[in-house]
Amino acid sequence: MKKIVILISGRGSNMQALLSAGLPCQITAVISNRADAQGLETARQHGIATRAIPHCDYTDRASFDMALAAAIDSYQPDFVVLAGFMRILTEQFVNRYHGRLINIHPSLLPAYAGMHTHERALQDGVKIHGCTVHFVTPDLDLGPVIIQAAVPVLYNDTAQMLSERVLKQEHIIYPQAIRWLCEGKVMLNAEKKSVFNGAEIASPALIAPHME
Ligand code: GAR
Numbered sequence: 001m002k003k004i005v006i007l008i009s010g011r012g013s014n015m016q017a018l019l020s021a022g023l024p025c026q027i028t029a030v031i032s033n034r035a036d037a038q039g040l041e042t043a044r045q046h047g048i049a050t051r052a053i054p055h056c057d058y059t060d061r062a063s064f065d066m067a068l069a070a071a072i073d074s075y076q077p078d079f080v081v082l083a084g085f086m087r088i089l090t091e092q093f094v095n096r097y098h099g100r101l102i103n104i105h106p107s108l109l110p111a112y113a114g115m116h117t118h119e120r121a122l123q124d125g126v127k128i129h130g131c132t133v134h135f136v137t138p139d140l141d142l143g144p145v146i147i148q149a150a151v152p153v154l155y156n157d158t159a160q161m162l163s164e165r166v167l168k169q170e171h172i173i174y175p176q177a178i179r180w181l182c183e184g185k186v187m188l189n190a191e192k193k194s195v196f197n198g199a200e201i202a203s204p205a206l207i208a209p210h211m212e
Helices: 011-021 038-045 061-073 092-095 116-122 157-182
Strands: 002-008 024-030 049-052 079-082 101-105 128-135 144-153 186-188 193-194
Touching: 002 011, 002 157, 011 024, 011 038, 011 157, 024 038, 024 157, 038 049, 038 101, 061 092, 079 157, 101 157, 116 128, 116 157, 128 157, 144 157, 157 186, 157 193
Parallel strands: 002 024, 002 079, 024 049, 079 101
Antiparallel strands: 101 128, 128 144, 186 193
């Protein structure tokens, strides 16, 4: 059975979705860069090993990433799953887990990489927004896409309302993506593209605003 380590920084609702999904893998540890991350307590309640590696204990990104990698490697995971892990990772770290490092981002990448995705989508007046699961490459938030979910942006939406609508979809697509990975149905090829082999993808068109 494949082994995964999950990295979080806060609430951990995506981690919770992964823990509850009955995935065909062993979640061997949850690691946070914040000792007070709410998700660490949730993981403990599920009987999962937890570690806190506070980034502020390190003088630079490289030394933090080295400590993080040492902790991750002690669990010998097949995949490292970022679930609301809010640290920019060094190129060395990303390359160390090439094809095995996965992230979820609250936008339809490549639109709205970075922070404050919901606010920026509202400001731009887009009608469709969403979330993306992707392989991590050294380009921030721009690695090959595994799965995306789109939601409509509704008239009078606030960033909070939109983020809740998107988060609901995150909790659906992240377990799906990790399931495919663990079953060997999706992988990163030599051309740095996501390749699907036997993964079933339902693809109804989503058009917004709604058409009568
Ligand atoms: C999620 O919306 C996730 O997509 C986002 O942080 C939130 C974490 O929530 N991640 C990023 O913005 C990464 N660039 P959670 O802790 O409840 O899963």
